[in-house]
Amino acid sequence: MDYRVVSIVRDHARQRPGAPAVSGDGRTVTYAELHERSSRAAQGLLAAGLGPGSRVGYVGKNAPEYFDLLFGAAKIGAVVTPVNWRLTRDEIVAIAADAEARVTVVDAEFAEALAAPDAGLAGQVIVTGEPYEKWLAGHPAEDPGFNGRPDDIVVQLYTSGTTGVPKGVQLSNANFAVGERMALRWRLDASSVSLVPMPLFHIGGTGWALAGLYAGCRQVLVRDIDPAALVDMVERERITNAFIVPAVLQFMCQVPGAAGRDYSALRAITYGASPITSEALRRALETFRAPLFQLYGMTETTGAIVQLEPEDHDPEGPRRHLMRSAGRPYDWVEIRVVDPATGAERAPGEVGEVLIRSSQNTPGYWKRPAETGRLLAGDGWMRTGDAGHVDAEGYLFLTDRIKDMIVTGAENVYPIEVEEVLAAHPGIADVAVIGVPDDRWGETVKAVVVPAPGAALSEDEVLSYAKERLAGFKRPRSVDLVEALPRNPSGKILKKDLRAPYWEGLGRTIA
Known part of the structure; x- marks a missing residue:
């Protein structure tokens, strides 16, 4: 589709310059100001030698500066690369190096760890606050005018890898071209006030915010997750729309007096990115008294591709079983369920691997041709790595993961990363890491450990060892000490068997 992300700020600055675009850190930036600030950022990036295809790093919590960089980079054909600030310093530096970021903007909160000369970040490092504002002011507010092509990459988000450095998921103008349709499906328009609590290094943060910006509304950025403060914010700021992960939604419902607050401005709450129980959904409906949308997607699909509508959130109705589904795909999204071994299509109701074809599919991982080849199945189809089935009405039910990825509080954890760390402990002979159900986080990490012969290993020792290194x-939040791990004849650990006792009676729902 002939769409450019950079058009968002240019069009709204021209049509409604005084309208608020982004609020955060105690200030609000209008669309005209965002256009000006992003133009200054663009000129600063040009002065630093960046151009089409260059990567610009951002390590920070949700703040207006991120959008200066996103649109500033787009104005010269560069790519913004937000990095997960929750990672260790070495992990952050490794991702910035993988992206080949020549300019990185670092939140003042992390300046001590990341902005020092010996921190390891290459290129120019700019700290938010006075240094960043001085950098902006030092360049003219002149839009370089780059427009580019639909297939130009504009955002690069990193998703956890099974080994080594996480993979950079490239997202293009064309991938974000569904912005108008998404905004309509999520009831966003120019009068909305949209809450953005998901970190901007997640597609649930950047993707949700871009949909709101496309609609021309105000984004209220959440820097730190505090359930009580969020409840206050929804009421005080007259929030109309929000994307909230299940764990946070549950915490908000548990805030004393939450159900008695004024949520009359709320038009809809969307949720997704991790498992949620029917009881949690029932409580959210009772607390917020607003329509709920469930979204299913992944970074590689530029976010949501399947949606469960509010009318399907009926815990007492005859179709209450639909609350266990992810919903139905959007009109522009195709879904196939296939045998993961042969690729043969499964009949309705039969479980297999879920494949997706849509304009939202990433063109591939940054400089990872082998991984891209495994992701893309040909003819526009992409492997999700999730297992599930589609019913006769087209509702998608997700039952397990083809991969062993654990989703805990919307963070992706690949067991092999944890297993490699724990396996280095001299008292551990064998280890498997699995996800187990948790009322708050959806899943938490559990390590199943075989002690080395003669080792006096304890759960506390394993947890302490992990705390220092991950x-x-x-x-892991818990450890089971066992005599041996179950394996098949070829020696592969049977993680399904390890998980089964914990998920018995719960199903295994991916939202």
Whole structure:
């Protein structure tokens, strides 16, 4: 589709310059100001030697500066690359190096760790606050005028890899071209006030915010997740629309007095990115008294591709079983369920691997041809790595993961990353990492460990060892010490058997 992300800021600055675009860190930026600031950022990036295809790093919490960079980069054909600030310093530096970022903007909160000369970030590092504002002011507010092509990459988001450095998912103008249709499906328009609590390094943050910006509304950025503060914000800011992950939605419902607050401005709450129970959905409906949309998608599909409509959220109705589904694909999205071994199509109701074909599919991973080849199945189809089935009405039910990825509080954890760290412990002979159900986070990480002969290993020792070596969301929250791990004849660990006791009676729902 002939669409450019950069048109968002140019069009709204011309048509409704004084309308608020982004609020965060105690200030609000209008569309005209965003156009001006992004033009200054564009000129600053040009002065630093960047151009079409260059990567611009951003390591920071949700803040207006990110959108200066996103649109500023787009104005010269460069690509914004937000990095997960929850990772360790070495992981952040490795991702910036993989992206070949020649300019990286770092949140002042992380300046001590990342902006020092010996921190390891290559190229120019600019800290938000006074240094960043001085950098902007030092360049003219002149739009370089780059327009580009539909297939030009504009955003690169990193998703956890099974080994080594995470993979950079490239997203193009064409991938985001569904913005208008998405905004309509999510009830966003120019009068909306949209809450953005998901981190901008997630597609749930950047994708949701871009849909709101496309609609021309105000985005209210959430820097830190505090359920009580979020409840206050929804009421105080008269929030009309929000994308909230299930864990946070549940925490908000548990805030004392939450059900008695004024949510009369709310038009809809969308949720997704991790599992949610029917009971949690029922409580959300009772607390917020607003329509709920469930979204299913992934970074590689530029976010949502399947949606469960509000009318299907009926916990007491005759079709309450639909609340266990992900919904139906959008009109522009095709779904196939196939045998993962042979590629043969499965009949309705039969479980297989879910494949997707749509204009939202990524063109591939940044400089990872082998991984891209495994992702893309040919003829426009993409493998999701998820297992499920489609019923006779076209509703998609996700039952398990082809991959072993764990989704905990909307963070993706690949077991092999954790297993490799734990396996280095001298007292561990064998280890498998699985996801187990958790009322708050959807899933948490569990390590199943075989102690080395003669080792006096304890759960606390394993947890302590992991705490020193892994980012917080990757660390196991529990440990089982066992004599042996179940394996098939070829020696592969039977993780399905390890998970089964914990998921018995719960199903395995991916939202």
